[in-house]
Amino acid sequence: MIEMSTSRLVYTAALLTVSGIAVVSLLYVMIPLTPYVISEFSATPTQAVWASSIFSMAFALGNLFFGTLSDRVPKKRLILAGLILLVICTLSVELVSTFTPFLLLRAAQGFLAASFPPVALAYVSDVIPPAQRPSVIAYLSCGFLLAGVVGQIFSAEVAASWGLKAVFAGLSLIYVILIVISLQLPKDRPNVERPAAGSGVFEVFRALVRIPALLVAYGAAITILMSFVAMFFGLNEFAVQQLHLSPERILWLRLISMTGVVCALFCGSWIRRFGPVRVLVAGFLTAAAGLAGEAALSGVNMALFIAATVVFVTGIAAAVPSIISRIGLLGSAGRGMALALYGFFVFVGASLGPILAAALMPFGFAALCGTLSVIMLAAAAVSAWSAKPSADKERLNAVNS
Secondary structure (H helix, E strand, O other): OOOOOHHHHHHHHHHHHHHHHHHHHHHOOOOOOHHHHHHHHOOOHHHHHHHHHHHHHHHHHHHHHHHHHOOOOOHHHHHHHHHHHHHHHHHHHHHOOOHHHHHHHHHHHHHHHOOOHHHHHHHHHHHOOOOOHHHHHHHHHHHHHHHHHHHHHHHHHHHHHHOHHHHHHHHHHHHHHHHHHHOOOOOOOOOOOOOOOOOOHHHHHHHHOOOHHHHHHHHHHHHHHHHHHHHHHHHHHHHHHOOOOOHHHHHHHHHHHHHHHHHHHHHHHHHHHHOHHHHHHHHHHHHHHHHHHHHHHOOOOHHHHHHHHHHHHHHHHHHHHHHHHHHHHHOHHHHHHHHHHHHHHHHHHHHHHHHHHHHHHHHOHHHHHHHHHHHHHHHHHHHHHHOOOOHHHHHHHHHHO
8 A cells, every 4th residue: 555644645745746747848949940940940930840750750759669668667767867868968068050950959858858758647656645646647747738838938038048959958947947856756666566576568469459448548648748739820821811810819819728737736626536537528618618619709809719728728628637647547457668659659749730720720720620529529439438347357357368
């Protein structure tokens, strides 16, 4: 039985959440920095976009590597080692003067940044008491979503004052502080359920892919960040071309929309009370309702339109911690790999978001939101269907065979 004092629990949850915001912010810092990259390295706009794309690709692959490794290496050590290497890599940006080395460093950053999210989620399952586990996962999920706004604001403000490279120097300093503080994190429990000594990566993978409900969860995971990124990608274009908002007002629109993330703070208690599947389905349905509202109100009433975006973000904020809890349960014997696969699929979805938005925006923002709403409804339906009474039996049979 896992026991932890209240003060220790608060310390661990807060540190992991702040670390998650800081690390995942690296995904988003390049969004305001595109003009600086073009100026600093004499790159074309198309080349500058690759500074974000290559990071996302490496991040998705890194989730698979580090998540799988976390089943065999102490998770606290893996988190610390990843942060140390990330500091070295991020500081190295100060030394480059041409675009290609910068691009390679962004790829390395993406791979090393992936050492935190899947390992931290698996670490929570190791050291946090079961009663508080859903709440801590919810806090982490909230941090991952907040990183989308925090990263953009941080990079925009720092770059405006001190330039492109100061953004990475500032992040390096933050990571050093987090490393020092993280030394006091609890150690992994020695009796945590891990794969047997003779159990290889492919054996664990084979067991996981034989769980139908887990495969459904991965399919649903693709839709979460895909819809999140696609909606905000389209919203930016809609706000500029149709609403004629200034960059400052667009930033405020995003900030107000992200107030829906607060919902994630309450998801832990909801998951304990209703179960992860019900909260997940409710999250998808809420997101679908918000998207439908955006589609209907985009040219009608600005206040109601903004309210609909908050409803959408609220649904996404409820879906993220609940699907993580769901996957952690279904893949308990190989939790590290199960969460690594989740990270891979959710960021594959994130990479599809801009593509989907670009394909649908010629038909209007309402068409984009309407399509995403249908996708959210489909995700809710398959998630509810996968939670049939035999799901737990299938999970146990697949893992134990």
